[in-house]
Every structure is written in structure tokens, then in C-alpha cells.
Amino acid sequence: MKVRQFGNVYQLAFLPKIFPINCYLVDEGLDLTLIDTGMAFCKNGILQEIKALNKPLTRIALTHPHVDHIGSLDAIKLVFPAAQVYVSSRDARLMAGNFKLLPSEDQSEIQGGFDRNLHTKPNAFLRSGDHLKSLTVYHAPGHTPGSIVFYQKSSGILLAGDAMVSRGGLAVAGDKHWQFPFSAAATWSPATAIKSMVRLNQLPIRYLMVGHGRVIKDANQKISKAIEHAKRKIK
Secondary structure (H helix, E strand, C coil), X not given: CEEEEECCEEEEEECCCCCXXXXXXXXXXXXXXXXXXXXXXXXXXXHHHHHHHCCCEEEEECCCCCHHHHXXXXXXXXXXXXXXXXXXXXXXXXXXXXXXXXXXXXXCCCCCCCCCCCCCCCCEEECCCCEECCEEEEECCCCCCCCEEEEECCCCEEEEECCEECXXXXXXXXXXXXXXXXXXXXCCCHXXXXXXXXXXXXXXXXXXXXXXXXXXXXXXXXXXXXXXXXXXXXX
């Protein structure tokens, strides 16, 4: 595991040169927020970094419930049973094994792997505009119908989950790059993902932090190029 610090946000990067999986710890002063939990093998690294920061884990916020983002959720929750688990109400349905699409949604089949043996239930649902300490929640459907992202205005950090991927080149969810095609293959609606990123790119994004790949600095112009590339492929 490789740890990088950006202000009060810590990127925990697992297998960065093989199959990169990122989780993030946000130090809120008295306690910590964990953004995504990676795969099951990420547990020890996450717990190690929490111990190093010497603060309690109070919140676990999930960008979406694919298994590579919630794989160690049960194990982390066992160690921190009082930690509150947050997800969007839409993706809570996926966590519960309900994959039926709503009439208003793109009727493409939901993709990606899910943990059918997950025991942890969310404590609360997040909506666009909600605040989780220093983070603001934004709805970002596309990779999954209920994907959410977290924006820290003070630092310009966007914790984007799989709304974008930077491994193999910066790409909007669903825009497949041969070096890392997995996130694209697990995307529910590429067209919806593009619309989400067009909207999110109106925020000033100094650091784009994704679920798979390196941190992208001064990201707005780079995101715009990735959006245009994805639009051309859709056409």
C-alpha cells in the first residue's frame, strides 16, 4: 500500500502498478471518514493507516457498491462497529440485491460485481447537496444508477469513485481504455456518466481522486478532453 497526503485527505493506493484500487481517509480533526473500502485484502492497510492517524473512524461513505469498493466493509465495520455507513438510497437497492431499473433510468443492464454475502447495512442515505463534515455530496449516476461523489470546496478535491478512471489514461466511466478496461466494462450507462461529468466539471477541481489510478492535478481541462473523447466514441 502506498499512502499520499493532500491536505487532510489521504490516498491509500493498493496494487498501484498492477490493478490499482484506491481508498481515501479524510481527517476531520477529531475523527476520520473513510471513502470506499476496496477489496477484502485492503482491510489491513486501511486499519494500519487509521492506527497511524490515531483517530476513530466515525464514517464510512461509499461512492457505489461494486465489490472492489465495498470488499472490506464488513471487516472494517467489525473493528469500528459505531462507524456510520453512508450510500445513496438508489445504490442501497443494489447492496440489498435489487437490480431492477426505475422507469426514468437508462434501461441498460446493470454491470459489475456485487458482494452477495454482505452483512453490513447502510445507516443513512446521502443525497446531492448533503454535507458529510468537510465534504459535499453530488449525485453522479453512470457507473451505477446511484453513484455519488464527494467534493471538498476548501481544497478543490473531488473524490470521484468510478465516475472517472485515470489508470491507462483519464476516461469517463464507460469509455474503455485497453490498459484498464475493467471499470468501463462494469459501467451501467456511459451516456449518463458523460452527463454527470459535464455537470461536475463546472466545479473548480484542483485534485481529481478516482477509484482506479493516480491523482490528476488541475483537472478541469483534462476532464473536458476526456468528456469530448467519450462523446465521440458514443456517437
